[in-house]
Amino acid sequence: ASTRIPYHQGQPCGVGRLWYENGQLQHEIPYHRGQPHGITKWWCEDGRIQYEGPYHQGQQHGVAKYWYENGQSERETPYHQDQRHGIKKLWYENGQFKHQEYHLYDEQVTKEEYRKHELIENLASVKCDEEIIAITQ
DSSP states (O other), X not given: OEEEOOEETTEEOEEEEEEOTTSOEEEEEEEETTEEOEEEEEEOTXXXXXXXXXXXXXXXXXXXXXXOTTSOEEEEEEEETTEEOEEEEEEOTTSOEEEEEEEETTEEEOHXXXXXXXXXXXXXXXXXXXXXXEEEO
16 A cells, blocks of 8 residues: 655645555545645545545534445435534445434434424524514524
């Protein structure tokens, strides 16, 4: 295996790559100011995609995707500042949907708890005028 990571002023900067012995790309990690920043990808030795996940300033931030060896989606996990946050979706190896899990700041919660949190977070403002309450988004 070989590795190439560009450096600038002693810190990883640019796209770092690691290859398998057979020459196939294994990992690709973009760096900015020494931290992963951008879409990180991993491949199997035969070239099939295994993982793809966005990073922002060294933290997972966005939806990370994983695949089975047969190319079917395995799971999609949303992250917010390195914590699972959102609806995680999972599939069986045959491609059939398995289930989903709800996460708030790295803790698994019930569907009801998650929906209540999302409703509260999505409210832009609540306006009260004596008898009339209007909720706007």
